[in-house]
Amino acid sequence: MSTDWRALSHLLRRIRTPLIIGLSLEVIASLCLLTPLVVAVFTVSHLAGGKPLTDPVWPLGLAAAAVIIGGIARSASTLVLHRADNRLQLHIRRDLLTNVRHSPLETVDRAGGSRIKQIVTDHVDALHHVIAHAIGNALSALVLVLAGLALLIWVAPLATVALAPLIAAVVLSRRQRRGMGPHMREYQAASHDLDRASVEFVQGITALKVFHYSETGLSRFRSAAQRWATFVESWARRVTPSMTAQQVLLSPIAVAAFASITLLLPQNQAATTLLAAMVLIPAMMSPLWSLAFALWDITTGADAARTIEETLRECPSPTEGNAAASTLSWPSGPVSLHASAVSVRLGERDILRDINLTCPATATTVITGPSGAGKTLLLEVLTGLRPTHTGIVSINETPLTSLQPQLNDHVSALWQRPRILRGTVAENIALGRPGTDIEACQRVAREADIHDRLQALPQGYDTMLGEGIDLSGGELQRLCLARALLAEPTLIVLDEPTASIDRESAWAIDKALRNLANRCTVIRVDHRLDVVMSADHVIVIDEGRVAEAGKPDQLAAGNGTLASLIDSQTAVTTA
Numbered sequence: 001m002s003t004d005w006r007a008l009s010h011l012l013r014r015i016r017t018p019l020i021i022g023l024s025l026e027v028i029a030s031l032c033l034l035t036p037l038v039v040a041v042f043t044v045s046h047l048a049g050g051k052p053l054t055d056p057v058w059p060l061g062l063a064a065a066a067v068i069i070g071g072i073a074r075s076a077s078t079l080v081l082h083r084a085d086n087r088l089q090l091h092i093r094r095d096l097l098t099n100v101r102h103s104p105l106e107t108v109d110r111a112g113g114s115r116i117k118q119i120v121t122d123h124v125d126a127l128h129h130v131i132a133h134a135i136g137n138a139l140s141a142l143v144l145v146l147a148g149l150a151l152l153i154w155v156a157p158l159a160t161v162a163l164a165p166l167i168a169a170v171v172l173s174r175r176q177r178r179g180m181g182p183h184m185r186e187y188q189a190a191s192h193d194l195d196r197a198s199v200e201f202v203q204g205i206t207a208l209k210v211f212h213y214s215e216t217g218l219s220r221f222r223s224a225a226q227r228w229a230t231f232v233e234s235w236a237r238r239v240t241p242s243m244t245a246q247q248v249l250l251s252p253i254a255v256a257a258f259a260s261i262t263l264l265l266p267q268n269q270a271a272t273t274l275l276a277a278m279v280l281i282p283a284m285m286s287p288l289w290s291l292a293f294a295l296w297d298i299t300t301g302a303d304a305a306r307t308i309e310e311t312l313r314e315c316p317s318p319t320e321g322n323a324a325a326s327t328l329s330w331p332s333g334p335v336s337l338h339a340s341a342v343s344v345r346l347g348e349r350d351i352l353r354d355i356n357l358t359c360p361a362t363a364t365t366v367i368t369g370p371s372g373a374g375k376t377l378l379l380e381v382l383t384g385l386r387p388t389h390t391g392i393v394s395i396n397e398t399p400l401t402s403l404q405p406q407l408n409d410h411v412s413a414l415w416q417r418p419r420i421l422r423g424t425v426a427e428n429i430a431l432g433r434p435g436t437d438i439e440a441c442q443r444v445a446r447e448a449d450i451h452d453r454l455q456a457l458p459q460g461y462d463t464m465l466g467e468g469i470d471l472s473g474g475e476l477q478r479l480c481l482a483r484a485l486l487a488e489p490t491l492i493v494l495d496e497p498t499a500s501i502d503r504e505s506a507w508a509i510d511k512a513l514r515n516l517a518n519r520c521t522v523i524r525v526d527h528r529l530d531v532v533m534s535a536d537h538v539i540v541i542d543e544g545r546v547a548e549a550g551k552p553d554q555l556a557a558g559n560g561t562l563a564s565l566i567d568s569q570t571a572v573t574t575a
């Protein structure tokens, strides 16, 4: 697996100045912290040459000053690099979430929710290790090793013989790293399998507990765990001999063994050479290890940076995605929605085919049809959440794609299952119009007939949802309706908003929607006959096409798809 450094260098360019400052401070710190060692080696070699120290204060003073300056430089470098890393993390997370927010659902599906979560946590964490630690560690290790080597060659050139075990260890480590690619890919695949199997197991726990086929989910988890364990074991078996050899080669004993050759030298030279070898070479070993680990972290960071850049490319930025949009403003007054020759293909299937329809302004249009006909998908296309592959959706005369940035301000939605974010009741309602005061939240909660229940919660509108407080599905749906009403939308889309809730909540939602219908265009996907028959306009979708459209009583009186749907529902109810 060859490393692609472009993405990492591209990301690092965003924090170029603090990175350069931080790394320069790191080099200063390393040189300063090396000074006592240099002083010690020179002093000892001076004494070994039989010359007394005339003034011991200055070498001691120099060493002490260098340690203090080095300490200060290292603290400053840590601070600067951590701040730079923090800034980059914030940029990446914000860019990613902003782009995801403005991307069509299809793009987010392709980028994969779990991949985005992995970026926000794991990959950003990998970059943290690179910026805040690994590059600095690598640089400081390199300075120490090179300075140690220069000193060794200067003070006692013959002592370089004792570098042989070090060189052998480096060669072994490089060979080990070169064969790492396929193993890393296998490791990542095994970890990914284990992640997926554990999530599947935990999410499906209710079904697994109730049904006897629980062994299916369990066995997938067991085999993923087994695959991971087998891989790690065989990997450990393969790399252990080389790792052990490297550890032996990088031990002071190996250095001492090679350095003992210097005993063949004349006595006064032998003492200096042996001393230099035994002090300087072990001093280079620990930096060498940290260099190896830092390079490993930098390689991992480069892979993380590549995934981040690829995902950001898949979810285009709001400005790229809507370049033509900024000039067009939202149509004033009531809006009608039109689809012309719209088709949508998902994977290998044409799900929506040649859809032509109109949803009239300030009227309620109900989209109905058999299960799997493509109604939800059509709703997503009509609201710009999914792109069309052919055809065009427009609001009044303006193409929807040109109005994308304004959709948030003018369109509200209510889905089959309530979508709640972690936060207080008030925060969840205020999502409909950020910055709204509590009185406005309470007014729309009253409209959605949920105010009394919310007020009665332990902390009223300040109650945190999900933390020991579970509202029922119907109550949560009414809270979501309050949020949708708060946005004062021109267009509201609803996907079977009462399908999985109690009758009382369904009535409350129907009533609020009836009140809304005279000031807003309503598009609602629904199977309920009473909802279909009370609509101003009905569109029947069958197998991805518009089967028929018109006034509900006219369609019901005919012999088309709606009439047969009504017949089959009546037959089920009678039976």
Ligand SMILES: Nc1ncnc2c1ncn2[C@@H]1O[C@H](COP(=O)(O)OP(=O)(O)OP(=O)(O)O)[C@@H](O)[C@H]1O
Pocket (backbone or CB within 6 Å): 109, 346, 347, 351, 370, 371, 372, 373, 374, 375, 376, 377, 378
């Ligand atoms: N992301 C997707 N990828 C692939 N196929 C999909 C995707 N979303 C939906 N489909 C398929 O598209 C078809 C239409 O789905 P859709 O949810 O729009 O149907 P629906 O009419 O709303 O059904 P229901 O009334 O049961 O909710 C289904 O066959 C579904 O399997």
